[in-house]
Amino acid sequence: MTADxxxxxxxxxxxxxxPDTCIRCMICDYVCPGDVIHKExxxxxxxxxxxxxxxxxxxxxxQACPADAxxxxxPENMLHPQTSMIELLGRDPD
Amino acid sequence: xxxxxxxxxxLTPLEAEVLVVGGGVAGCLxxxxxxxxxxxxxxxxxxxxxxxxxxxxxxxxxFMTPLNAGEEWDTAxxxxxxxxxxxxxxxxxxxxxRAVHELPRVFQRLVDIGIDFxxxxxxxxxxxxxxxxxxxxxxxxxxxxxxxxxxxxxxGHGARFLPRTMITDxxxxxxxxxxxxxxxxxxxxxxxxxxxxKTVVVSTGDINRISRNISGMPFDSWHFPYNTGxxxxxxxxxxxxxxxxxxxxxTLTPLGFSTQGTNSYAGQGxxxxxxxxxxFMFKYDPRGEKARRTILVNAVIEEVLAGxxxxxxxxxxxxxxxxxxxxxxxxxxxxxxxxxxxxxxIDIRKQPLPIGLSEMSIRRGGSYxxxxxxxxxTSGESSITGxxxxxxCSMVSGGISAxxxxxxxxxxxxxxRLIATDDVDMDPTSVADAVARMEQPLLTDADENWxxxxxxxxxxxxDYVGMRRTDKGMRxxxxxxxxxxxxxxxxxxxxxHALMRTLESKNIRLAAEIMAEAALHRTESRxxxxxxxxxxxxxxxxxxxxxxxxxxxxxxxxEFDYLIEDRPAPTARSAAS
Numbered sequence: 001m002t003a004d005x006x007x008x009x010x011x012x013x014x015x016x017x018x019p020d021t022c023i024r025c026m027i028c029d030y031v032c033p034g035d036v037i038h039k040e041x042x043x044x045x046x047x048x049x050x051x052x053x054x055x056x057x058x059x060x061x062x063q064a065c066p067a068d069a070x071x072x073x074x075p076e077n078m079l080h081p082q083t084s085m086i087e088l089l090g091r092d093p094d
Numbered sequence: 095x096x097x098x099x100x101x102x103x104x105l106t107p108l109e110a111e112v113l114v115v116g117g118g119v120a121g122c123l124x125x126x127x128x129x130x131x132x133x134x135x136x137x138x139x140x141x142x143x144x145x146x147x148x149x150x151x152x153x154x155x156x157f158m159t160p161l162n163a164g165e166e167w168d169t170a171x172x173x174x175x176x177x178x179x180x181x182x183x184x185x186x187x188x189x190x191x192r193a194v195h196e197l198p199r200v201f202q203r204l205v206d207i208g209i210d211f212x213x214x215x216x217x218x219x220x221x222x223x224x225x226x227x228x229x230x231x232x233x234x235x236x237x238x239x240x241x242x243x244x245x246x247x248x249x250g251h252g253a254r255f256l257p258r259t260m261i262t263d264x265x266x267x268x269x270x271x272x273x274x275x276x277x278x279x280x281x282x283x284x285x286x287x288x289x290x291x292k293t294v295v296v297s298t299g300d301i302n303r304i305s306r307n308i309s310g311m312p313f314d315s316w317h318f319p320y321n322t323g324x325x326x327x328x329x330x331x332x333x334x335x336x337x338x339x340x341x342x343x344x345t346l347t348p349l350g351f352s353t354q355g356t357n358s359y360a361g362q363g364x365x366x367x368x369x370x371x372x373x374f375m376f377k378y379d380p381r382g383e384k385a386r387r388t389i390l391v392n393a394v395i396e397e398v399l400a401g402x403x404x405x406x407x408x409x410x411x412x413x414x415x416x417x418x419x420x421x422x423x424x425x426x427x428x429x430x431x432x433x434x435x436x437x438x439x440i441d442i443r444k445q446p447l448p449i450g451l452s453e454m455s456i457r458r459g460g461s462y463x464x465x466x467x468x469x470x471x472t473s474g475e476s477s478i479t480g481x482x483x484x485x486x487c488s489m490v491s492g493g494i495s496a497x498x499x500x501x502x503x504x505x506x507x508x509x510x511r512l513i514a515t516d517d518v519d520m521d522p523t524s525v526a527d528a529v530a531r532m533e534q535p536l537l538t539d540a541d542e543n544w545x546x547x548x549x550x551x552x553x554x555x556x557d558y559v560g561m562r563r564t565d566k567g568m569r570x571x572x573x574x575x576x577x578x579x580x581x582x583x584x585x586x587x588x589x590x591h592a593l594m595r596t597l598e599s600k601n602i603r604l605a606a607e608i609m610a611e612a613a614l615h616r617t618e619s620r621x622x623x624x625x626x627x628x629x630x631x632x633x634x635x636x637x638x639x640x641x642x643x644x645x646x647x648x649x650x651x652x653e654f655d656y657l658i659e660d661r662p663a664p665t666a667r668s669a670a671s
Contacts, residue, residue, distance in 0.1 A: 030142045030143060030146070033146065034319070035140070035591055053311070053312075054319070054595075056313055059428075059429035060151065065150070069630050072433060075439070077350070078311065081308045081450075085451060086399070088451060088556055088560070090558065090560045092566075093566055093571075
């Protein structure tokens, strides 16, 4: 799947939570530096990946999860990017 | 139209003797040193816990310091004699010297706190030579828990923490020349704070999300994407002086994942090859792949312009034990990199890895002991009384080491300022202005969103103020960035989280405009890829061996000034005497 890039609205979920092993603690919510993961306190609900486009792919959540229930999954446009580098090297204003 | 309401009608009043904005390495060290003197310290950060705040919360693996362990090179004096070779005329050597001399002291403090800098396999310090420094100043260590320990100690040492809080603006007294507080809000609950503070330390890091990258995903960035120049912007809005804002930093990354480390591949003997299988680096530098990062970056740009991409980093020729070590340590800088290679189906032992150029950061242009940020004196104080800066948003920066050193200096400087301060007044106009700016995106009836706005900034910067700059392009870019400012009142936030991003976007736009102003002003190229003018390809030491300082005058116009590294280096001085 492709992540949201500059207006394409196909949203990729970068943080996969295994519902069978997740122990519903708050740690992923607490450690995420981007306020991306929201877990309702004292609830059986799974953590919600509320702002998937704002993930840094740092994996702090995966690393900190006490139940090993999190996997960071990269989107297609990071694994097989299509942008050519020359597009990023500037252009003439005319 | 529906407007999101603040949860309370009033701002929650808070007080502190030292308010630290940003709880990374610099912020924690500032807080610790202010607490040493018994000051009442409040640290605000967008993160939920101080242990997890800042760009190295996920781990770090090097600390640079002389240790005075006997070797001739192993002193602060020796390191300092080399600093002017790094800064390229763009620092203040008096401040840099303070930081260099602080390094071993702050290192010892970190050891005393309980941070273990030894190599886990030998129990001894493992020191390496890096960045062309004249000695083995870099300690390699397992810093996966570094920030956790530091944050925990800071709290245990008596600093109070304000979580998930974006400080949006500074407050001054009636003269406008003395910072006396700040306003901010909690990005989850929307609770607003009016913080009266006798001194404020900004340690908000570098500036990211400012140009496009290969994946097209703005938060896929080499450096921390939640550092958006908030400290630079709030200080600039109150008239503080900023320096070196034209200097950018980009790196080589696995194509599609903007992460750190590709230059370390070169250090370990990797070959860089182009589509023709040619090891092209020797065309650009006699050291080949061991050239400085900024030369590697420029070489890759040239290869791309010549149509020789894709570019690869090739490790296949390396001995088995080097490859083993390489693969084992891949996840140290970025935990997810091994998973990335796995999901991509690439085995770097057997296949060359396609690489690309990352987006840019405004961040010291790749050289230690200078910085892109607030001008500070030897006590860490900015051009505004009571306002201090440390870390990547200050004039002298360089990894966690310089952040720690400048943090310590700013923390002690803030204490000195406290001693000279009775009470401070917050100017009601200044407060009203800060509150209005914070809540404007909640009140607007327009319906533009920060994501589109930010993408427009990145397109303008990439096209006209990026890695290859011209007078014509930058004038065009600057006019587009100024026009974009007119759109800001239309940005609407429908949650407190979106309010944080919206205010970040405005800070990014302001940083882009300041960068364009400074880059247009500097009619030369300097420090490799840090500032490259196609229309002025040469370095002009006669005119431009000086840092550009800029600030906003009361009319809102940009005022330029210069900072000249006019002091002779310490060795030169001792040789003369």
